[in-house]
Amino acid sequence: MSRTSTLQAPAAGPLEGVTATINAAAVERLAAGEPDWLAQRRWRAWEAYERTPLPTTRLEEWRYTDLSRTLDLDALRPAAPGPRGLSPDAWPAELRQAMREDWDAAGHIVEIDGRVVHTDLLPELAAQGVVLASLTDAVHTHEDLLREHLAVEAIPPDQGKFSALNAALWTDGAVLFVPRNVTLPLPVRITRWVSDPAAAYFTRTLVVGEGGSTLSVVEECLSPSFGEQTFCLSATEVLADDNSATHYASLQRMGLGVFHMALYRSLVGRDARTDSLHVTLGASTARLDLNSELGAPGAHSHILGLYFGNEDQHFDHCTSQNHAAPHATSDLLYKGALDDASGSVFRGIIRVAPGAQRTDAYQTNRNLLLSEEASAHALPNLEIEADDVRCSHGATVGQLEEEALFYLQSRGLSRRRAERLVVRGFLQDVLRRRPPGGVTEKVTRAIEEKLRG
Amino acid sequence: MSDAPILRTAGLRARVTEEEMEILKGVDLAIRPGEIHAIMGPNGSGKSTLAKVLAGHPGYEVTGGSAFFDGQDLLELETDERARAGVFMAFQYPVAIPGVSIANFLRTALQARLEDGEELDLFDFQDILLERMELLEMSPSFAERAVNDGFSGGEKKRNEILQMAVLEPSLAIMDETDSGLDIDALKVVARGVNTLQEERPAMAVLLITHYQRLLNYIEPDFVHVIVDGRIVLSGGPEVALSLEEGGYHEHRKLQSTVSAA
Ligand SMILES: Nc1ncnc2c1ncn2[C@@H]1O[C@H](COP(=O)(O)OP(=O)(O)OP(=O)(O)O)[C@@H](O)[C@H]1O
Ligand SMILES: [Mg+2]
Numbered sequence: 001m002s003r004t005s006t007l008q009a010p011a012a013g014p015l016e017g018v019t020a021t022i023n024a025a026a027v028e029r030l031a032a033g034e035p036d037w038l039a040q041r042r043w044r045a046w047e048a049y050e051r052t053p054l055p056t057t058r059l060e061e062w063r064y065t066d067l068s069r070t071l072d073l074d075a076l077r078p079a080a081p082g083p084r085g086l087s088p089d090a091w092p093a094e095l096r097q098a099m100r101e102d103w104d105a106a107g108h109i110v111e112i113d114g115r116v117v118h119t120d121l122l123p124e125l126a127a128q129g130v131v132l133a134s135l136t137d138a139v140h141t142h143e144d145l146l147r148e149h150l151a152v153e154a155i156p157p158d159q160g161k162f163s164a165l166n167a168a169l170w171t172d173g174a175v176l177f178v179p180r181n182v183t184l185p186l187p188v189r190i191t192r193w194v195s196d197p198a199a200a201y202f203t204r205t206l207v208v209g210e211g212g213s214t215l216s217v218v219e220e221c222l223s224p225s226f227g228e229q230t231f232c233l234s235a236t237e238v239l240a241d242d243n244s245a246t247h248y249a250s251l252q253r254m255g256l257g258v259f260h261m262a263l264y265r266s267l268v269g270r271d272a273r274t275d276s277l278h279v280t281l282g283a284s285t286a287r288l289d290l291n292s293e294l295g296a297p298g299a300h301s302h303i304l305g306l307y308f309g310n311e312d313q314h315f316d317h318c319t320s321q322n323h324a325a326p327h328a329t330s331d332l333l334y335k336g337a338l339d340d341a342s343g344s345v346f347r348g349i350i351r352v353a354p355g356a357q358r359t360d361a362y363q364t365n366r367n368l369l370l371s372e373e374a375s376a377h378a379l380p381n382l383e384i385e386a387d388d389v390r391c392s393h394g395a396t397v398g399q400l401e402e403e404a405l406f407y408l409q410s411r412g413l414s415r416r417r418a419e420r421l422v423v424r425g426f427l428q429d430v431l432r433r434r435p436p437g438g439v440t441e442k443v444t445r446a447i448e449e450k451l452r453g
Numbered sequence: 454m455s456d457a458p459i460l461r462t463a464g465l466r467a468r469v470t471e472e473e474m475e476i477l478k479g480v481d482l483a484i485r486p487g488e489i490h491a492i493m494g495p496n497g498s499g500k501s502t503l504a505k506v507l508a509g510h511p512g513y514e515v516t517g518g519s520a521f522f523d524g525q526d527l528l529e530l531e532t533d534e535r536a537r538a539g540v541f542m543a544f545q546y547p548v549a550i551p552g553v554s555i556a557n558f559l560r561t562a563l564q565a566r567l568e569d570g571e572e573l574d575l576f577d578f579q580d581i582l583l584e585r586m587e588l589l590e591m592s593p594s595f596a597e598r599a600v601n602d603g604f605s606g607g608e609k610k611r612n613e614i615l616q617m618a619v620l621e622p623s624l625a626i627m628d629e630t631d632s633g634l635d636i637d638a639l640k641v642v643a644r645g646v647n648t649l650q651e652e653r654p655a656m657a658v659l660l661i662t663h664y665q666r667l668l669n670y671i672e673p674d675f676v677h678v679i680v681d682g683r684i685v686l687s688g689g690p691e692v693a694l695s696l697e698e699g700g701y702h703e704h705r706k707l708q709s710t711v712s713a714a
Contacts, residue, residue, distance in 0.1 A: 400513070407548040410508050411562040411616060412536035421561055425552030425599065432552070 045157035045167035079199035081115040133178035138378030154237035173204035178213040187216035187253040198228035209244040216247035238266035254282035270296035280307040294328035305334035309342030319348040329360040338374035359389040458483040478682035486655040487515035488493040494679035543613035550600040570630030585618040605634030643670030663691035
């Protein structure tokens with residue numbers, strides 16, 4: 001289906017972000033052969049993309065990340081998709097290593113260069129109705145599931161320029177569906193690798209946990225470092241139905257030269273509980289828009305974030321905890337350490353709608369600066385329209401304490417070791433709030449690697 | 454006991470880095486292996502400053518005099534080098550290191566003592582740690598707590614002695630380890646120190662305290678009284694007893710006549 005059959009031509013004038021790679025022809029190619037509803041969804045998203053200007057630093061949410069300087073959409077090339085069914089022996093060594101470190105899983109999705117190349121799921125889970133599939137397969141095998149949920153509920157294309165871009169141009173991704181009252185015994189691991197310099201990657205993840213289900217997902221993305229800017233835009237939608245429990249972790253370990261933008265949004269149902277951990281270690285520029293929507297009484301969202309920057313990495317985290325219903329709780333803790341000339345932004349908001357009485361919502365951001373040139377902006381915020389609530393927010397930006405370093409040095413640790421131990425402890429404080437095992441250890445190892453430099 | 458002091462300071466003077474006023478105004482001390490020296494003195498007289506200067510605190514600078522440890526010029530060594538050479542200071546106010554467990558901390562400290570490429574045997578370490586914790590009547594789960602984070606005053610002091618017991622220094626400086634301890638904890642700490650010295654009779658101890666109470670359990674060979682940055686009186690255990698009765702009053706007067714002269 002082509003755009004002319006569904007929509008009128010867009011208004012004349014320069015269209016921001018429409019390039020030799022990002023354009024209607026690209027939508028056309030992706031939509032070809034897709035069911036009508038999906039092609040329409042892409043075109044509607046494309047329309048929204050064209051209509052929406054690129055965010056500038058005049059917008060609060062983008063004040064500290066100037067896209068006109070940090071993201072060159074014009075220079076991006078289309079990604080050459082990874083070959084389907086590539087055997088694991090042919091995977092890049094870094095990817096194999098990352099997979100080996102935690103092979104134990106309920107299932108895997110491996111995506112190379114914007115294309116899922118491997119899917120597996122424990123047979124007993126498949127027999128219980130669990131679905132784990134690439135999006136491109138699911139379009140055919142689980143059309144109704146995507147039609148009902150993909151890019152309509154959690155991250156529709158009207159949530160800003162980049163939500164529209166992803167919804168228009170996604171090439172592949174993962175869908176996990178866990179039926180009513182089914183429990184996943186192990187996490188599902190989604191691992192993404194990109195290797196094509198100067199390419200643009202758009203992928204998505206859709207997680208649907210039906211009522212009473214329990215599930216865990218780990219998304220990890222990695223890449224080599226690139227000399228030319230490479231752009232990755234991902235969108236993760238988590239739909240947690242009544243009384244479900246969802247554990248989610250993302251580990252971003254991209255190489256330098258990458259502009260990594262991640263949209264994450266969870267819709268938390270009645271008495272449902274979502275726990276998420278968001279780890280930002282890689283990429284030259286990383287932007288995360290993280291939103292938890294507490295839409296029903298008893299919903300609970302527990303959010304942990306961790307970042308560790310060095311060289312001239314720039315991390316921008318924009319979070320919101322939206323309380324739309326009474327008796328819901330949310331708790332966010334974000335901690336980051338910044339070395340060399342790296343910088344971070346944390347902008348967090350707790351919104352409590354009128355009528356969302358008895359809300360309990362907390363938000364904390366702590367930063368540790370390890371060098372004179374490092375910087376951190378911490379901007380916590382509250383927007384409360386109900387009167388019977390308990391909310392608090394706090395943020396700190398601190399340096400290594402000389403007295404603590406002296407204490408450690410007086411036990412024989414060199415200054416460098418002492419510093420590393422303090423940083424490790426500072427970040428570890430986030431991880432110890434998670435159950436041990438699995439991703440926690442992997443994150444610890446990744447931090448250790450970065451600490452060793 | 455051998456004759457060569459493990460620590461000898463002569464005319465040691467120090468001030469807070471870049472401040473005008475001297476805090477230590479010439480301290481002479483000679484501590485031989487195996488000896489226990491107590492330092493007493495009024496608040497603000499410079500006891501902690503002396504301890505920190507010996508440990509190499511960067512906030513103080515030595516303005517005169519010398520300090521030799523085990524034949525090396527102590528003042529030439531970095532803080533961590535002093536520690537690895539065998540100097541240990543139990544802090545008057547131990548510092549919290551959030552997120553770092555005691556076990557991890559001590560493992561790192563022991564590892565730092567090994568040559569590059571040498572790996573600490575983790576089973577040996579575990580054994581040593583458990584044995585030392587038992588000596589100090591600490592529950593093994595304590596090792597998993599973050600260093601001094603949310604510890605009670607007594608737990609902090611006990612943790613200092615645990616570190617000392619694991620790191621086995623040849624000179625242990627204990628800055629008011631007794632303050633904040635109840636009598637039972639005091640006995641446990643004293644027994645710990647005494648046991649360590651029985652195991653390693655050459656370990657020298659410099660005890661900073663305000664109270665005779667501690668000295669009943671750890672008997673000093675020498676007692677020094679420091680007033681306004683100078684040792685104004687040195688003697689045997691009887692000095693502490695006389696202070697207990699008369700306070701520092703007499704010695705302050707002595708000090709003012711010294712300064713006036
Ligand atoms: N870092 C510092 N900055 C400013 N003044 C200091 C500093 N350290 C020590 N002093 C001053 O030096 C003097 C000696 O302090 P010190 O802590 O050594 O005393 P002390 O004998 O240990 O006392 P207390 O018995 O109370 O522990 C005090 O007047 C103190 O205020
Ligand atoms: Mg003192």
